[in-house]
Amino acid sequence: MIIPRPRHAESRPGWFRLRPQLLISHGPGAERAADLLANYLGLRGGDSSAQIHVELSAAARDLGPQGYELVIEPHRVLLSATTEAGLLNGVQTLRGLARTETVPCQHIRDRPKLPWRGVMLDVARHHMPIEFLHQFVDVMALHKLNVLHLHLTDDQGWRIEIDGWPRLVDVGAWRPESMVGPAGSTRFDGVPHGGYYTRAELRELVRCAADRGVMVVPEIEMPGHVRAALAAYPELGNFPGRRLPVWTSWGISEDILGVHDTALEFCRDVLRQVTEVFPAPYVHIGGDECPTTQWATAPSALARAAELGFSDPGLLHGWFLGQMRDTLRDLGRTAVCWAETGRHPGGPPPGLVLAAWRDTAHGALAVRGGHQVIMAPHRSTYLDYRESEPAGPSGIVTTVTDVYRFDPLAGGLPVAVGSRPGVLGAQAQLWTEFAPTPDHVRRLAFPRLCAFADSAWRSTAPDYDDFRRRLAGQLDLLRALDALPTPETTTPGTPTP
Ligand code: ACM
Numbered sequence: 001m002i003i004p005r006p007r008h009a010e011s012r013p014g015w016f017r018l019r020p021q022l023l024i025s026h027g028p029g030a031e032r033a034a035d036l037l038a039n040y041l042g043l044r045g046g047d048s049s050a051q052i053h054v055e056l057s058a059a060a061r062d063l064g065p066q067g068y069e070l071v072i073e074p075h076r077v078l079l080s081a082t083t084e085a086g087l088l089n090g091v092q093t094l095r096g097l098a099r100t101e102t103v104p105c106q107h108i109r110d111r112p113k114l115p116w117r118g119v120m121l122d123v124a125r126h127h128m129p130i131e132f133l134h135q136f137v138d139v140m141a142l143h144k145l146n147v148l149h150l151h152l153t154d155d156q157g158w159r160i161e162i163d164g165w166p167r168l169v170d171v172g173a174w175r176p177e178s179m180v181g182p183a184g185s186t187r188f189d190g191v192p193h194g195g196y197y198t199r200a201e202l203r204e205l206v207r208c209a210a211d212r213g214v215m216v217v218p219e220i221e222m223p224g225h226v227r228a229a230l231a232a233y234p235e236l237g238n239f240p241g242r243r244l245p246v247w248t249s250w251g252i253s254e255d256i257l258g259v260h261d262t263a264l265e266f267c268r269d270v271l272r273q274v275t276e277v278f279p280a281p282y283v284h285i286g287g288d289e290c291p292t293t294q295w296a297t298a299p300s301a302l303a304r305a306a307e308l309g310f311s312d313p314g315l316l317h318g319w320f321l322g323q324m325r326d327t328l329r330d331l332g333r334t335a336v337c338w339a340e341t342g343r344h345p346g347g348p349p350p351g352l353v354l355a356a357w358r359d360t361a362h363g364a365l366a367v368r369g370g371h372q373v374i375m376a377p378h379r380s381t382y383l384d385y386r387e388s389e390p391a392g393p394s395g396i397v398t399t400v401t402d403v404y405r406f407d408p409l410a411g412g413l414p415v416a417v418g419s420r421p422g423v424l425g426a427q428a429q430l431w432t433e434f435a436p437t438p439d440h441v442r443r444l445a446f447p448r449l450c451a452f453a454d455s456a457w458r459s460t461a462p463d464y465d466d467f468r469r470r471l472a473g474q475l476d477l478l479r480a481l482d483a484l485p486t487p488e489t490t491t492p493g494t495p496t497p
Helices: 031-041 058-063 084-097 130-142 199-211 227-232 261-277 299-308 313-330 360-368 400-405 438-445 448-457 464-480
Strands: 008-017 023-026 052-056 068-072 077-081 102-110 116-122 147-151 215-222 282-286 334-338 353-356 372-375 422-430
Touching: 023 031, 031 052, 031 084, 031 199, 052 084, 058 068, 058 077, 058 102, 068 084, 077 084, 084 102, 084 130, 116 130, 116 448, 130 147, 130 199, 130 438, 130 464, 147 422, 199 215, 199 261, 215 261, 261 282, 261 313, 282 313, 299 313, 313 334, 353 360, 360 372, 360 422, 400 448, 400 464, 422 438, 422 448, 438 448, 448 464
Parallel strands: 023 052, 052 077, 116 147, 116 422, 147 215, 215 282, 282 334, 334 353, 353 372, 372 422
Antiparallel strands: 008 102, 068 077, 068 102
8 A cells, every 4th residue: 555565564354443542652762763653643652551562673683774564453553673764664654554544454574675765856956945855854754765865055056054154155055047948048037046054954954854764965066066166265166266156057067176275175174064964974975067177277276186196187086086085984974976987087986885877787887896876877766857748858758657667776786785885775866957946846756756765665576557556545645745736836847938
């Protein structure tokens, strides 16, 4: 009945009746999971004779760190797992089953295929209200999606307050208008756009997400996709005398960070402050779509290349990412970046988790190169692409079936265990060049995010008919949570007349 489909569910005779007067109890370490369940189902706390009990137990050890066991009997429900993450997954299963008042008795033993089941939300191209992020996290949790990758900075906007660099938000968070249509268009909408998040807002988001088992991974784009930062602080660029506005166009800009000490110190300071807001063990540093043409002529970049003995300034790309990887390692964090294997001489340095956004073969190459990889192939996971014809600005259609059939292990790659190379996870992407409001994002996300949740979780062969049957109930649940777009929202990417 639910999405994602549990790995193993065995029906038992009878029904468990959900009534408002039911009591819930919990064992040590299971408070947060029990509170969340009580909150979802409107339950009150009780003692060990309560009808619903939540506990940490070594008995479910074979289900791994995110697995859980759920026994539903006519008069009692027992949810157990070895970790809080497992319990929180079980809570979401019960939340999904509780859409009807009588829940069929059953025994569920469930675990995910992949540790990282992420969604990237681009709040740089269009700032989204913080209330929407809270709702989005809760809806992610319903789908057992456990990583919100927040794309906080880009050419078109900087969305996080940083101490000592006030112009990042005073200047970098605002643009006078936006391009209408895809990169290269000559039309603009004349509508000012902007906004940013305070550190207090982001900390609260992180806390609420953690209550639901969702980790928030911040992304600070570097060394490309930085026009908003350069508009605020031109001295961070390669030609400090050049004044640039926050970019109003889409596409790939040649204006990138310098590799001089001022730019490096800026990046280190920002990363340090970002880790103070986001406790996640990972920080995403972008790394994609970074033409290095300016490094081939800027005096400071040429001096840096000479100092490092690089005959090709393109080698500075991997060097730069290595510097930031080390900064993050000193802060106890692992750097993630978009895989650009093959674009820059030397390739990505070791020790980075790579988000493979081209195709799964590209991800497989990164695994062979010794990396942990998050599979994010654009044809299956870019939910900003249209779901049906006409193709829209990207020229690509990604259907519900495309997303549902997505195999993050590409037929047999290993899952990353410990620090060994392999597939760490899968991730869906919501870029927002053409999604100016939460309702536009909802229209992009559903129902494809439901399909993605299934492909990131399941270990069994895809069964699309079964998925469609489960989807109908899931959409009812999403409607009840006000998570679906209002019918009048236009399809994202439709040019404003
Ligand atoms: C990307 O689409 N440039 C990650």
